[in-house]
Amino acid sequence: MILICLRSVVEFPCQYIELTAKEKEVIAYYIIDGTKRNFFLNDMGVVMLKVENDKQGRKTWYLSIEIEDRYKELPPQKWTTWGTYMVLVNDKSDSLVLQDSAALEKRIKCLEEVIGSRLYGRSSNKIDRATVWPDFPLGNILLDQNGKPNIRRVGKQLLLGNSNNGLIIIFNNDGTIERQHPS
Numbered sequence: 509m510i511l512i513c514l515r516s517v518v519e520f521p522c523q524y525i526e527l528t529a530k531e532k533e534v535i536a537y538y539i540i541d542g543t544k545r546n547f548f549l550n551d552m553g554v555v556m557l558k559v560e561n562d563k564q565g566r567k568t569w570y571l572s573i574e575i576e577d578r579y580k581e582l583p584p585q586k587w588t589t590w591g592t593y594m595v596l597v598n599d600k601s602d603s604l605v606l607q608d609s610a611a612l613e614k615r616i617k618c619l620e621e622v623i624g625s626r627l628y629g630r631s632s633n634k635i636d637r638a639t640v641w642p643d644f645p646l647g648n649i650l651l652d653q654n655g656k657p658n659i660r661r662v663g664k665q666l667l668l669g670n671s672n673n674g675l676i677i678i679f680n681n682d683g684t685i686e687r688q689h690p691s
Contacts, residue, residue, distance in 0.1 A: 521611065
């Protein structure tokens with residue numbers, strides 16, 4: 509069993525999957541809503557889909573839209589599309605965790621080819637940092653209520669609208685679907 513799993517990772521570092529009609533409907537609803545709410549900035553971004561079963565054994569999806577290449581930290585095993593939109597699928601039922609750096613690099617390269625230029629790359633420079641914030645124009649250090657220096661982030665930040673674009677989808681055993689927004 510282990511040899512088969514490892515062999516499939518080497519041969520197919522990232523796999524295309526076909527969704528059912530009901531799953532495509534859910535993805536379509538989410539993408540259309542995300543487009544209306546401008547979560548695909550300049551038509552950039554992918555849908556991140558985490559699949560697992562909840563405590564009652566129901567299939568549960570956690571959907572979000574990413575516009576940066578964060579997927580490289582934990583690259584998903586599978587991908588699919590809806591129209592011109594890309595969906596990266598991280599399925600918890602696939603218990604295979606890549607620890608081999610060569611296999612991990614192959615998966616990232618595979619996903620890079622599939623994704624193309626749909627995502628912004630994160631900057632590799634370390635401009636984003638925390639600093640002590642002085643009181644302008646006097647230059648005195650501001651203190652918070654506890655007497656500690658007031659620390660603020662400076663550098664690159666991407667603040668565009670509501671960043672909470674997550675959606676939880678629960679597929680009930682009777683065929684119905686529940687939609688929940690994470691708190």
